[in-house]
Every structure is written in C-alpha cells, then in structure tokens.
Amino acid sequence: MDIGNLSEVTGALTAVAALIAAIYAARQANKQLKAMNAQLELERVKDNRAVEVLEQSQASLxxxxxxxxxxxxxxxxxxxxxxxxxxxxxxxxxxxxxxxxxxxxxxxxxxxxxxxxxxxxxxxxxxxxxxxxxxxxxxxxxxxxxxxxxxxxxxxxxxxxxxxxxxxxxxxxxxxxxxxxxxxxxxxxxxxxxxxxxxx
Structure with missing residues (x-):
C-alpha cells in the first residue's frame, strides 16, 4: 500500500469518526434541548398557576x-x-x-x-x-x-x-x-x- 492510499484511508476514517462524533453531539444536544424545553414548560405551568392564585386571591375572599x-x-x-x-x-x-x-x-x-x-x-x-x-x-x-x-x-x-x-x-x-x-x-x-x- 502506498503512502497516497494510506493518507486517503486515514482521511476517510477521520471523516467517519468526525461524522460519528457530530451525530453523537447532535443527539446529546437534542436530549439537552428536550430537557430544557420540559423544564421551561414546567416553569411556565408554575408561573401560570402562580398568576391564577394571585388573581384569585381577592376573588376567593x-x-x-x-x-x-x-x-x-x-x-x-x-x-x-x-x-x-x-x-x-x-x-x-x-x-x-x-x-x-x-x-x-x-x-x-x-x-x-x-x-x-x-x-x-x-x-x-x-x-x-x-x-x-x-x-x-x-x-x-x-x-x-x-x-x-x-x-x-x-x-x-x-x-x-x-x-x-x-x-x-x-x-x-x-x-x-x-x-x-x-x-x-x-x-x-x-x-x-x-x-x-x-x-x-
């Protein structure tokens, strides 16, 4: 195997490894994004409930x-x-x-x-x-x-x-x-x- 082929194989393997790493990083980022969205939704629900409680505070009296x-x-x-x-x-x-x-x-x-x-x-x-x-x-x-x-x-x-x-x-x-x-x-x-x- 000559040096040119070896560098092509090495370049291809590096590209495949980089692709795998990018896919893994994208999946991890997607999981983190979903977790952050779930947390934000939970906070929004809590905020809405707090607003409802505040609004009802006078009405309930x-x-x-x-x-x-x-x-x-x-x-x-x-x-x-x-x-x-x-x-x-x-x-x-x-x-x-x-x-x-x-x-x-x-x-x-x-x-x-x-x-x-x-x-x-x-x-x-x-x-x-x-x-x-x-x-x-x-x-x-x-x-x-x-x-x-x-x-x-x-x-x-x-x-x-x-x-x-x-x-x-x-x-x-x-x-x-x-x-x-x-x-x-x-x-x-x-x-x-x-x-x-x-x-x-």
Missing part, C-alpha cells in the same frame, strides 16, 4: 349569603380582602314573605363594596303588604323606603357589625343563586353553583 329575621329577607355581602370590589350583582331566590309556594327572584346591584361586611334588607314587594322594612341600625324598627329603594327592591347598605340575623342554610329556593363582581385589578368574576370562575 368575596362572598354573599341570604339571612332572615322576623320574616324579612336580608343579603349579607362580605369583602374580606383589603381592597374594594366593583359592579357587584347578586341574584337571590327566595319565597315571598307570606310563604306561599311561589318563589321570587331578585337582583341586588351594588356599585362598590369596600372591605367589610354589609347587610341589605329586601323591601317587601307584595302589594297587599306594607312596603316598610326593618332598619337594622334602629333596633329593627320599620322604616319607609325611599323611591329609589322601593324601585330597586333593596335597602341601602348597613354595616353588619352587631346586627343579628340567621343564615338560611337548608332551602334550595331561598339562597344566593349567583354573585358577580369586578375585582380591584379589573378582572370580572362569577360565583354560582359551579364555583368561582372568571367571567368571559
């Missing part, structure tokens, strides 16, 4: 429930967060004051609910009854509603501190059906039988 006292219906709204919520809408279902089988539905709209707990009194809508409602801050003495209150069907807000009403716990027809509001970040939320979710 907002609640409303139906209470009663002396045959009158009340809605208690509680904002346990440190910031106000806005454009609050509460859909309530309840039996009429005379407890007939008919179930009424009413919508309570509130522009702003600051941190705290508030009570709203349902203004009687039965034309055969007085439209007076018990004022919780005045020993529950009956009070004539203003025209706006009469039209909306609800009293203005009373701070719930020291006001005793009983929550309605076991009536499917006497409850808050839906609560919707906008949080302090401008995100709209709905809480209903499905739970708490962002409004579309």
């Amino acid at each position: 907002i609640s409303a429930w139906l209470t009663s006292r002396d045959w009158f219906s009340y809605v208690t709204v509680k904002n346990s967060s440190p910031a106000s919520i806005f454009k609050v809408s509460i859909e309530v279902s309840f039996r009429t004051n005379d407890y007939k089988e008919a179930v009424e539905s009413s919508l309570l709209n509130i522009e702003v609910v600051p941190p705290g707990e508030y009570i709203f009194v349902r203004i009687p809508s039965n034309p055969n009854c007085s439209d007076e409602y018990p004022n919780p801050t005045n020993g529950f003495k009956l009070t004539k509603p203003s025209p706006h209150q009469k039209e909306s069907g609800w009293s203005h807000a009373f701070p719930a501190t020291g006001i005793r009403t009983s929550p309605v716990l076991n009536s499917p027809n006497w409850r808050v059906v839906k609560l919707s509001f906008t949080d302090s970040h401008g995100v709209c939320w709905v809480r209903d039988d499905s739970g708490l979710m962002k409004s579309k």
